[in-house]
Amino acid sequence: MERSFWLDTIHHRFKTHRILGLLGPRQCGKTTLARAYLETTKKIPRRNYFDLENPNDAERLKHPYQVLKELEGLIVIDEVQRAPNLFPILRVLHDEFPQKKFLILGSASKDLIQKSSESLTGRIYYEEITPFSFFETGEWKHLWFRGGFPRSYLASSDEESLEWREGYVRTLLEQDVPNLGFQIPALHLRRFWMLLAHCHGQIFNAHQLAQNLNLSPQSAKRYLDLLHDMLMVRILAPWYENMGKRQVKSAKIYIRDSGIFHYLSHMGTQDTFALSLQRGHSFEGFVIEEIIRTLRLKSEDCFFWSTHSGAELDFLAFVKGKKIGFEIKLTDTPSLTKSMHIALHDLKLDHLYVIHPGDVSWPLNDQTTALCFSDIITLQKIFLENRLLNG
Numbered sequence: 001m002e003r004s005f006w007l008d009t010i011h012h013r014f015k016t017h018r019i020l021g022l023l024g025p026r027q028c029g030k031t032t033l034a035r036a037y038l039e040t041t042k043k044i045p046r047r048n049y050f051d052l053e054n055p056n057d058a059e060r061l062k063h064p065y066q067v068l069k070e071l072e073g074l075i076v077i078d079e080v081q082r083a084p085n086l087f088p089i090l091r092v093l094h095d096e097f098p099q100k101k102f103l104i105l106g107s108a109s110k111d112l113i114q115k116s117s118e119s120l121t122g123r124i125y126y127e128e129i130t131p132f133s134f135f136e137t138g139e140w141k142h143l144w145f146r147g148g149f150p151r152s153y154l155a156s157s158d159e160e161s162l163e164w165r166e167g168y169v170r171t172l173l174e175q176d177v178p179n180l181g182f183q184i185p186a187l188h189l190r191r192f193w194m195l196l197a198h199c200h201g202q203i204f205n206a207h208q209l210a211q212n213l214n215l216s217p218q219s220a221k222r223y224l225d226l227l228h229d230m231l232m233v234r235i236l237a238p239w240y241e242n243m244g245k246r247q248v249k250s251a252k253i254y255i256r257d258s259g260i261f262h263y264l265s266h267m268g269t270q271d272t273f274a275l276s277l278q279r280g281h282s283f284e285g286f287v288i289e290e291i292i293r294t295l296r297l298k299s300e301d302c303f304f305w306s307t308h309s310g311a312e313l314d315f316l317a318f319v320k321g322k323k324i325g326f327e328i329k330l331t332d333t334p335s336l337t338k339s340m341h342i343a344l345h346d347l348k349l350d351h352l353y354v355i356h357p358g359d360v361s362w363p364l365n366d367q368t369t370a371l372c373f374s375d376i377i378t379l380q381k382i383f384l385e386n387r388l389l390n391g
Helices: 004-013 030-040 055-060 064-068 086-096 110-120 141-146 158-179 186-197 206-213 217-229 258-264 270-275 279-294 338-346 378-384
Strands: 019-023 049-051 074-078 101-106 124-128 233-238 252-255 302-306 312-319 322-328 351-356 362-365 368-372
Touching (some): 004 019, 019 030, 019 110, 030 101, 049 055, 086 110, 110 124, 141 279, 158 186, 186 258, 206 217, 252 258, 258 279, 279 312, 312 338, 322 338
Parallel strands (some): 019 124, 049 074, 074 101, 351 368
Antiparallel strands (some): 233 252, 312 322, 362 368
């Protein structure tokens, strides 16, 4: 699948920075994207491409300064999280050789490699690459069921897709976690991840999860942070509004890829998926990820809101100075609820969108739109033009 948006993004970022870091979960398509980008430019010689999972390439970079200073043009380093010692070297090369550009790929979040890359502050731009999105696939039901990882989404059958996800989770736990330097038994982390999937779309309670797994709350929080840093879990922060009401102050948890969530929750077949009581939470998490991707939101602009009296908002986003609310309903005919009225009033929302799986979008009132998922891409146009629907 051609990922023209990401190719354009890479080209644009290189206009302002000479070191670009593409970060994303393993197997989300970073390497394929990097190679596709190289096809759009002058092809670089093989010696300019380093895959640090390849023993030969890792051996070549045992003395990185001496090797990299001899190369010209664009240099690509894949799986850079395996060699945190490279970052200070890249700073020196960046400053000494202004003609060099570096495209580095990492299977971890910016936060996880931040300490190692502090020497590159001001010299590097990080771009998070995601698995396939609705914007790229043009259809969403298949995407929702299988998730966006390319080999899962493009598998020849649902059975093959599920088998790939099973192997993906196993590899991440048994190989990737130790390779990042974390000494956590794979079985312990797997049990935690599966139990976390049962909390998908709910408030994270470290004490309760720790008790169920015979862990300390500190260990549960450490496991959660690790899965977050590996871009497997989204931690959605609560929003506090000064309104004299008791508000929920703990984070919500989502498994970021719907296909991985379905595997962990035993919803990997069409039958189990259709009958699962988790479908509503699954749709909620899927839609939230798509909103974030569609509007190119940063984590610090994303929240949920809930009060102890029962009023809540599934997703709150700050977009170009606007406070936009989202409710997600797994029904074709959503209607205004008391909770929505409270959210509009108490949060002073600029607009509220009720996302649903039906085929038609319509206004519920002057400030609220029932938006079918297929029309979610219109949000880009609405906010790029810096205007609101019906406003």
